[in-house]
Amino acid sequence: QVQVVESGGGLVQPGGSLRLSCVASGYIRNIYAMGWYRQAPGKQRELVADAPRIGNIDYADSVAGRFTISRDNAKNTVYLQMNSLKPEDTAVYYCYFDLLTDFRRNYWGQGTQVTVSS
16 A cells, blocks of 8 residues: 655745645655646646656646655655745645555545645
8 A cells, every 4th residue: 555645845935935845655666757746726627737756847838947856765665845935825735645556547646735825
């Protein structure tokens, strides 16, 4: 069994910063990619950032230059540093791991609320 646990959301003023963390644990043979999606009320879930084990990191245009994704492979952990936050960044943020146990599939975190408001 694989467990994925997120932490770090909350309420922040516009222009502020937050750091999200997400860790996967359990029977994991390999991790191909880690990343973050978000879903705002009434909108579809959208990719925020993706960090493959091999290849380039990909950011949504709306967050490029403000958000930074990083990964600690030894700890099966992915982070999302969010700076210069805007009200339109308000959403539930979900981390994911594209990983291999006995077969390959995506595993998702439980979601963490990020609210940007004055």
